[in-house]
Amino acid sequence: MPLPQSPTLDATFAALSDATRRAIIARLATGDATVLELAAPFEMSLPAISKHLKVLERAGLITRGRDAQRRPCSLRAAALEDVAAWAEHTRRVWEARFDRLDTYLRELQADEHEPPPTTDHDNERGHHGRKRKKS
Amino acid sequence: MPLPQSPTLDATFAALSDATRRAIIARLATGDATVLELAAPFEMSLPAISKHLKVLERAGLITRGRDAQRRPCSLRAAALEDVAAWAEHTRRVWEARFDRLDTYLRELQADEHEPPPTTDHDNERGHHGRKRKKS
Numbered sequence: 163m164p165l166p167q168s169p170t171l172d173a174t175f176a177a178l179s180d181a182t183r184r185a186i187i188a189r190l191a192t193g194d195a196t197v198l199e200l201a202a203p204f205e206m207s208l209p210a211i212s213k214h215l216k217v218l219e220r221a222g223l224i225t226r227g228r229d230a231q232r233r234p235c236s237l238r239a240a241a242l243e244d245v246a247a248w249a250e251h252t253r254r255v256w257e258a259r260f261d262r263l264d265t266y267l268r269e270l271q272a273d274e275h276e277p278p279p280t281t282d283h284d285n286e287r288g289h290h291g292r293k294r295k296k297s
Numbered sequence: 298m299p300l301p302q303s304p305t306l307d308a309t310f311a312a313l314s315d316a317t318r319r320a321i322i323a324r325l326a327t328g329d330a331t332v333l334e335l336a337a338p339f340e341m342s343l344p345a346i347s348k349h350l351k352v353l354e355r356a357g358l359i360t361r362g363r364d365a366q367r368r369p370c371s372l373r374a375a376a377l378e379d380v381a382a383w384a385e386h387t388r389r390v391w392e393a394r395f396d397r398l399d400t401y402l403r404e405l406q407a408d409e410h411e412p413p414p415t416t417d418h419d420n421e422r423g424h425h426g427r428k429r430k431k432s
Contacts, residue, residue: 178310179310181306181307191387239391245380248313250381250385252323253378253381256374
């Protein structure tokens, strides 16, 4: 199964490898916000927050408005969806593996507990038996 | 809404910020594999693959068997699920925002096209009107 191997996905995962940046993304998921609004819940300087925003912007996770004074930040859902899609796809491949294993084990159990059904092999033996009785 | 902010999640996202490591995880999702089996599809030295495996192991994304010769690698689904859960949760918060916006816009449209219903405000005005008429 093909998986996206884009360098963008590299940058997206790297950007999300920081708890503060994930918290910023979680905040922006509820609505756009300015740098000041984003800085409020963190005990961080504005330059420190701005640095995090630049990482998120370069990774395609946020966009920033053109209003020079406010420059509100918006979440870019497409990048977030790429991450979710990758994790979901890989999880499904993993689960499918156990479904196959489960089916196999159930087939094995059924073979152990149920009386063996009449097979072509049994018929063949019966046939030979009758043959032997006759002669 | 609370979100997991564990340092483990930092390491998990960081480990997945490399296309080769994501490809290794995708391969292990289909079943356990030895270092040699994992190295086969990549034009990479065994030490380079081993280095990637160490990053994935430290991030909790894989475990390695005790058999000193083979040391087969297994995917640790829990870490993958943490990533999927984070991305899914954040996406749902984002989508809920648009659902709310959609409801609001539909209400606005309904207000424009339909005759305004009788409200408490109207009743209040009617009451005052009657009062004024009486005095």
